[in-house]
Amino acid sequence: MLDKRIAQEAIDCALSTGGDFAEIFYEDRLNNRVSMVSGKVESVNSGRLHGAGVRVYLGFRGIYVYTNDTTREGLIACALRAAGALHADERINAQPLKATEYVNRNPILVMPSAVKTARKIEKMRAAQAVMGNYAEIVQNSINYSDSEQRVWIANSDGLYTSDTRVYTRMFITAIASNGTENQTGTEGPGALQGFEIFDSRIDPEAAAKKAAERAVTMLHAPACPAGVMPVCIDNGFGGVIFHEACGHSLEATSVATGASEFTGKLGQQIAATCVTALDDGTIPNEWGSENVDDEGTPTTKLVLIENGILKNYMIDRLNGRRMRMPVTGSARRQDYSFAPTSRMRNTYIASGNDDDAEMIATMGDGLYAKSMGGGSVNPATGEFNFAVQEAYIVKDGKIDHPVRGASLIGRGSELLTRIDRVGKNMKMAQGMCGSLSGSVPTNVGQPMIRVSSITVGGC
Amino acid sequence: MEKNVFIEKILKAALDAGIEAAEVYASSNDSFRAMSHNGEVDSYSVASRSGLSLRGLYKGKMGYAATEANDEEAVEQLVKGVMESAELVEDDAVQEIYRGDEKYPEIDNYAPALDRVSESDKLKLLLEMEEKALHCGDERIKQVNYNMLSTVSGSTSLVNTYGLRLNQRDNMIAAYVSVVAKEGERVATGSGFGFGRDFSALSAEKMAAEAVEEALFYLNAAPVPSGVYRVIVDRRCMPDLLSTFAGVFSADAAQKGMSLLAGREGETIAAECVTLMDDPHMKDGLASSGFDAEGVATQVKAVIENGRLTTLLHNLKTARKAGIKSTGNASRGGYSSPIGVSPSNFYFKPGSKTLGELMTDMGNGLVITDVSGLHAGANPVSGDFSLLAKGYTVENGQKGRAVEQITVAGNFYTMLKNIRAFGSDLEFVGSPVGSPSVDVGEMTIAGK
Numbered sequence: 001m002l003d004k005r006i007a008q009e010a011i012d013c014a015l016s017t018g019g020d021f022a023e024i025f026y027e028d029r030l031n032n033r034v035s036m037v038s039g040k041v042e043s044v045n046s047g048r049l050h051g052a053g054v055r056v057y058l059g060f061r062g063i064y065v066y067t068n069d070t071t072r073e074g075l076i077a078c079a080l081r082a083a084g085a086l087h088a089d090e091r092i093n094a095q096p097l098k099a100t101e102y103v104n105r106n107p108i109l110v111m112p113s114a115v116k117t118a119r120k121i122e123k124m125r126a127a128q129a130v131m132g133n134y135a136e137i138v139q140n141s142i143n144y145s146d147s148e149q150r151v152w153i154a155n156s157d158g159l160y161t162s163d164t165r166v167y168t169r170m171f172i173t174a175i176a177s178n179g180t181e182n183q184t185g186t187e188g189p190g191a192l193q194g195f196e197i198f199d200s201r202i203d204p205e206a207a208a209k210k211a212a213e214r215a216v217t218m219l220h221a222p223a224c225p226a227g228v229m230p231v232c233i234d235n236g237f238g239g240v241i242f243h244e245a246c247g248h249s250l251e252a253t254s255v256a257t258g259a260s261e262f263t264g265k266l267g268q269q270i271a272a273t274c275v276t277a278l279d280d281g282t283i284p285n286e287w288g289s290e291n292v293d294d295e296g297t298p299t300t301k302l303v304l305i306e307n308g309i310l311k312n313y314m315i316d317r318l319n320g321r322r323m324r325m326p327v328t329g330s331a332r333r334q335d336y337s338f339a340p341t342s343r344m345r346n347t348y349i350a351s352g353n354d355d356d357a358e359m360i361a362t363m364g365d366g367l368y369a370k371s372m373g374g375g376s377v378n379p380a381t382g383e384f385n386f387a388v389q390e391a392y393i394v395k396d397g398k399i400d401h402p403v404r405g406a407s408l409i410g411r412g413s414e415l416l417t418r419i420d421r422v423g424k425n426m427k428m429a430q431g432m433c434g435s436l437s438g439s440v441p442t443n444v445g446q447p448m449i450r451v452s453s454i455t456v457g458g459c
Numbered sequence: 460m461e462k463n464v465f466i467e468k469i470l471k472a473a474l475d476a477g478i479e480a481a482e483v484y485a486s487s488n489d490s491f492r493a494m495s496h497n498g499e500v501d502s503y504s505v506a507s508r509s510g511l512s513l514r515g516l517y518k519g520k521m522g523y524a525a526t527e528a529n530d531e532e533a534v535e536q537l538v539k540g541v542m543e544s545a546e547l548v549e550d551d552a553v554q555e556i557y558r559g560d561e562k563y564p565e566i567d568n569y570a571p572a573l574d575r576v577s578e579s580d581k582l583k584l585l586l587e588m589e590e591k592a593l594h595c596g597d598e599r600i601k602q603v604n605y606n607m608l609s610t611v612s613g614s615t616s617l618v619n620t621y622g623l624r625l626n627q628r629d630n631m632i633a634a635y636v637s638v639v640a641k642e643g644e645r646v647a648t649g650s651g652f653g654f655g656r657d658f659s660a661l662s663a664e665k666m667a668a669e670a671v672e673e674a675l676f677y678l679n680a681a682p683v684p685s686g687v688y689r690v691i692v693d694r695r696c697m698p699d700l701l702s703t704f705a706g707v708f709s710a711d712a713a714q715k716g717m718s719l720l721a722g723r724e725g726e727t728i729a730a731e732c733v734t735l736m737d738d739p740h741m742k743d744g745l746a747s748s749g750f751d752a753e754g755v756a757t758q759v760k761a762v763i764e765n766g767r768l769t770t771l772l773h774n775l776k777t778a779r780k781a782g783i784k785s786t787g788n789a790s791r792g793g794y795s796s797p798i799g800v801s802p803s804n805f806y807f808k809p810g811s812k813t814l815g816e817l818m819t820d821m822g823n824g825l826v827i828t829d830v831s832g833l834h835a836g837a838n839p840v841s842g843d844f845s846l847l848a849k850g851y852t853v854e855n856g857q858k859g860r861a862v863e864q865i866t867v868a869g870n871f872y873t874m875l876k877n878i879r880a881f882g883s884d885l886e887f888v889g890s891p892v893g894s895p896s897v898d899v900g901e902m903t904i905a906g907k
Contacts, residue, residue, distance in 0.1 A: 035797075037715055040551070044544030047525035047795040048536060051508065060496075064504040068527045085503060085578070117547055139716035175717060175840055182719060182840045224845075226685050226868065226905030257496055259604035259639060261646070318501075339504060376832050380604050380639050380648045383864065385832035385847030407836045407845040409866055409905075455682075457836075457845040457866025457905040 002026035002052070002152035004097050004160055006072045010054060011094045011156050013079035018088025019056040021317075023155040024079070025294065026052040026070065027336040029147060030113055036124050036142045039131075044117055051336040054079045058088040062318055064339040095158030102291055102298060105284050108166045110195040112146035119195075120144050127172055127204035134212045136219060139175040142208075146195075153296035161296045167287070167441060168197045169430065172208050176215035183221075183404065185214030185389070190430045190441070193285045214371060214390050217402050224391060224403035226458035230366035231408065232359050232394070232421075232450045237372045237429035239444035242277060242349050244375040244384040245412035250279075250304055250312075251330075252319030252342040253436055254379035261382040261413050265310050271416035273308040274352050281329055281345035287430040288345040288443040292329070295340055299329040304347075305416075316342040334438025341437045348445030352422025356448045359421045361397040367406065367456055368392040368399055374431065375408075382412040385457075407457040415451060423447035460529050462487070462509070469513055469534050470620050476538050478515040478522075478545075480556035481620050484752065485511035486794040488613025493582060495589050495606050500582055510794045513537040514556070517545035521554040525795030552776050559623040560756040563749040564740055568629035570656035574612050576632075581608055584663055588636045591667035592651075597640075599678065600671055604648065605637040617754050625750045631656055633889055636666050640674035647680065647863075649673025654889045656743060677849060680861035682906035689824030690867065690902040691817055691853070694884050696827050697894035701805065703833045704842065704871040705892065708735075708762055709788075709800040710777035717840050719872060720768060728768045729875035732810065735763040737772065739787065739803035746803040746891035753789040753798060760786065762802075763875075774800050806893040810881035814896045817882050819856035821898060826850045826858075827867055842871040848904075865906040874899050 007024050014022035029049040035042050052075055053066035065082040067074055112120075124142040131140045146169075152162040169190025176183050187207040191197050198204070233241055246262075254260040262270060271277075281299030283289050290299050295317050303311045315323065316331035319342055332343035360368060368391065375386025388406040392399045428445030460468070466483045473481040487509030494502040512525035515538075524540025526533040585608040592603050612630035617623065633654040640647050651669030653661040692700065706712050713721035720728065729735075739757035741747050751757055753775050761769055773781065774789035777800060790801035818826065830846040837844035845868040852859035877900035887893035 031795075034547075037550075040549040041547055042550045043521075043523060043797045044547045045523045045525070045795070045797055046536075046540040046544065047512070048528055048533065050526070050528040053506075060501050061499060062502055064502070066504070066506045066508070068508055068510070068529075070528075081505065085505065117543060121547060141715075177716070180719070182717075182842075184838060184840050226866065226903060228907065254604075257604060258602060337506065337508060339502065373836070375836075378648060378831070380637075381646045383831075383847065385836060385866070387832065387836040387845065404841075405838075405843045405845050405868060407832065407847070407866055407868075409847045409864060411864075455864065455866070455905060455907075457847075457868055458903065 002154065006075060007154035007160060008097050010075045010079040011154060013076050014054050014056040014082050015091055015094060015156060017083040017086060018091040019058045019086055020090060020092050021057040021156055022094065023055045023153065024052060025336055026152040027149065029149040031147045032112065032145065034117060034120055034124065034144045036128060038139055039128050041121060049335055052078065053336045054082045055339055056082045056086050058086060058090060060322055066336050092156065094156035097154055097160040098158050100159060100161040105282060105291055106192050106289055108194040111148065112166065112168055112195050113148055115195045123198055123204050127170065127208035130205050130208035131174060131212055134216055136176040136216050137174050137212050138177045141173045143171040145169050155296065159296045161292055163291045165192060165290060166194050168193055168195060170202055170204060170207065172211045174212040174215040176219040178219060181219065183215050183218040185211040187211040188430055191285050191287050192289050217390060218404045221402035221404040224406035224456065224458035226456060228453055228455050230363045230450065230452055231369055231454045231456065232363060232448060233369045234371065235423065235425055235427040235447050237444060238369065239348050239428065239446040240372045240375055240386060240431065242446060243344065243347055243444045244377045244386055245415045247344050247347045248377050249379045249382060249412055250314060252313050252315040252323060255313050256319035256322040259380045262310060268310055269308050270310045270413065271305050271308040272419045274422045275305055275308050275416060275419050276350040277305040277348065278303055278350060279314055279344055279347045283346055286346045286443055287441045293331045294333045295331040297327050297329040297331065299345065302328050314342045314344065316340060332437060332440045334440055338437040343435060343437060343440055344433060344442045346428060346443035348426060348428060349422065349449060351424050351426040351447045354421040354423050356423050359423065359448060359450045360394060360399065363394055363397060363450060365396065366394045368394050377412065384412055385409045405458060409455050409457060415454065418452045419449050420452045421450035423449065465529050466618050469537055472534050472538050473513065473515050473541065474620060476542065478517045478541060481513060481515035482556050483511055483513055483618045484791065484794055485616045486613060488611050490609065490611040491578065491581065492609040493585055495585050498586060498589065512795050513541050515541040515545065516554065516556060517542050520545040520548040523797055552780055554776055556619050556621065557623065557754040557775060558621045559754060563756045566740060566747050566749045568627065568747050570630060573610065573630050573632060573656050573658055576658045581610065584608060584661060587663035588634060588666055591663050592636055592638045592670055595667065595671045597671065597675060599640045599642050599675060600638050601641045602639040603636060604639050605635065608634040617750065623754050625754055627748060632658060632661065634661055634666060636670050638670045638674050640678050642678050645678050647674050647677035649677065652889055677861045677863055680849060680863035682864045683852065683862050683904065684907055685905045687901050688904050689821050691821060691826045691896055691898050693814065693826055693828050693896045694882065694886055694894055695888060696829055697897050698888065698890055698892045699830055699833055701894055702890065702892040703837045704839055705802050705805060706839045708772050708802065710771040710773045710781060711800040713771055714777055714780060719842065720771065724768055724770060726768055727766045729763050729766045730878045731766040732880060733763050733766050733875060733878055734761055734808035736808055737762055737802045737805050741804040744804035744891060748803065751787045751789040752791045755785045755787045755789060757787040757803065772800050772802055774798055804891045806885060807881055807895060807897065809883045809885040809895040811883055812880060814882050814884055817880060817896060817898050818853045820880065821853055822856055824853050825862060825904065826853055830867065844869060844871065865904050868903045
């Protein structure tokens with residue numbers, strides 16, 4: 001753990017050549033991974049990530065230094081190195097550290113480190129066993145991972161706090177083949193939870209069944225035709241469309257520098273009136289939740305868009321200074337080797353009033369995207385793209401046949417205004433999101449939505 | 460604890476605990492990374508980071524554990540971790556800790572002068588990149604949205620209980636500048652990039668000019684109508700496609716049924732003009748190394764030669780299964796990752812024509828300069844891809860207008876067979892995967 005007195009010393013050292021803010025982030029993390037290929041445990045890997053990072057600022061100038069050496073001497077050296085790089089003429093005196101307590105919203109019942117690996121493997125076998133029911137599934141892999149991350153954060157405002165984040169996830173890949181062609185189906189359920197996740201959120205058999213059926217369906221699907229058409233996107237991982245097309249462009253990382261297409265648009269209509277979207281780090285035990293963010297700020301429930309009007313950005317401390325706006329508890333980082341910045345947590349389009357069946361029945365000819373793959377975006381231009389794992393051609397309002405290889409492209413601002421239906425059944429799904437401060441767990445989510453027109457890339 | 464003392468302590472503890480053979484794989488590096496915005500350095504990060512992993516044979520199975528802490532507690536955690544994981548592993552493949560080769564090629568990946576470049580000189584170059592881009596004389600360039608410079612200097616060691624001791628140092632500098640051009644409602648971005656081991660060879664002016672030129676060119680970009688087009692994938696873009704599908708050449712993927720190249724060694728899988736090289740000895744190659752992640756000496760080879768698949772890439776385990784020798788392609792994603800297989804410096808052998816000549820031969824079609832969404836829109840198992848792309852039209856052999864908001868779709872295996880010609884412009888741009896410009900025949904484009 002980070003000793004309070006050493007933290008105070010390190011913060012004082014970090015400010016010794018000037019600066020108006022200093023922070024220390026200390027991390028100790030145990031990771032476990034088990035991988036099983038076609039029913040055989042192929043590797044069991046445990047690791048301990050351990051280090052600390054010191055940040056010091058003056059105005060918008062920031063220095064970040066990190067190290068594995070977490071002894072008192074190591075942390076002081078790290079802080080002095082940061083101070084040496086800043087050379088500021090102004091300085092403040094750090095406030096005395098005062099421990100901050102909060103109510104733990106994310107209780108963990110069974111720490112993964114207290115569970116024998118053999119029991120984890122049993123859960124993997126349960127998923128694996130399902131694969132045998134599908135003759136065309138020639139290969140499958142089941143990955144299990146858990147992580148216990150303990151962080152301590154202290155800063156020159158007198159903050160001294162800590163958080164424990166425990167993640168458990170299972171990732172299933174099924175490969176269907178007819179000898180000359182392969183198709184995959186994946187499912188990756190997880191949460192900010194311990195091993196009790198298998199009593200509630202993860203049903204290994206059901207997840208494996210979904211992955212296997214998706215691979216088999218796609219093996220028999222013809223190629224998706226290319227063109228511009230209406231698209232219905234189902235709930236759950238379908239939310240990745242909002243994440244890519246809009247979410248990244250609402251992170252202060254791109255808003256503060258003016259690089260985002262949504263810079264300066266607070267209070268303006270940026271989406272159809274049926275769209276309300278949130279980013280919520282407070283939902284108990286959700287994959288993207290935390291008690292405090294990686295700057296030690298309590299996480300929040302943030303309305304991003306309300307009835308189409310832009311309400312809030314996601315803001316970290318440094319960008320908050322640039323934007324002259326308060327932080328939103330959105331500062332995150334992969335680990336101590338990254339300085340934190342504004343990131344999404346659990347981001348979703350809220351449930352609306354439309355009926356799923358009506359949406360498809362009235363869409364004419366188009367595409368029903370049942371399960372999405374991942375995607376990416378260029379926040380400066382808003383250009384996004386993402387893959388559809390499982391898609392169906394809709395003919396005259398009826399789901400006709402599956403197609404493979406579909407992708408959706410467009411610009412975020414256009415897409416948001418073209419959403420013309422929002423369903424009633426919001427669901428979230430888990431992903432890993434990569435950006436400036438590394439890869440962090442985020443939830444995406446939405447009810448079924450319809451976009452009146454979008455460019456579909458086929459194959 | 461001092462690193463070598465720590466390593467010896469771990470190996471001794473492993474043998475004492477009954478582990479039959481063990482290996483420590485350690486990596487450490489010092490890194491520097493800075494970004495600037497509006498003429499001020501706004502992000503500046505320096506670090507030293509090290510970590511190691513222990514791999515050991517216990518009851519005939521291979522176990523793994525890794526740590527970044529180097530205390531007594533870590534020694535115990537590693538040895539216990541290896542034993543526990545070995546007892547649970549069910550993989551029947553015989554695995555080994557390597558006894559070593561007689562000779563290892565000498566690879567020079569380390570330029571001492573680069574380590575001596577001062578932080579202030581690096582910051583000067585960084586600010587100059589932004590300055591040159593912003594003051595390029597074209598008022599449509601409104602902003603530099605990303606400006607970064609980084610250096611890393613590190614070492615990798617492999618030490619085992621058979622007495623094998625290998626060590627390699629490398630360092631490198633990379634710089635990247637991205638600009639935003641605006642005209643009315645139109646927005647486009649462009650980027651410039653530089654990397655290598657010679658600080659003085661990096662030109663802020665050149666990187667900035669590249670970024671500016673690209674952004675301005677794409678300001679007028681528009682989609683083309685959907686259809687089937689003749690396509691050239693240029694040398695900046697093809698490496699992205701090739702690295703996405705590089706996994707299909709891994710014998711590990713093939714043996715697990717995840718590559719359609721399984722068992723196809725000796726067969727023709729590509730057009731006759733295709734030769735695909737794996738060259739771990741390349742001078743200044745980003746993936747150059749004298750030994751692989753299992754301590755096997757590396758070798759230069761053609762993976763595809765004149766269209767014929769000559770070999771897949773192997774590590775010790777996959778080679779033993781196939782009854783051949785390892786090709787020296789064992790890899791680890793990081794010090795804590797399990798042993799996998801991956802190429803080293805991997806590239807299509809260039810042809811004799813310039814890009815202009817390839818365009819003349821094509822007549823009418825598209826040059827694709829950039830694809831995005833590879834982690835989602837490309838499926839390495841099926842070979843299918845459908846990707847957001849940009850580029851420009853070619854009309855009667857001449858460069859036409861800029862194109863964006865299209866998707867290019869195809870299948871990697873089919874593309875290999877359809878390749879008509881390679882350009883002479885092979886280059887490695889910040890990646891160990893490289894390619895010249897390639898005339899790939901016809902592809903499906905979705906546009907307006």
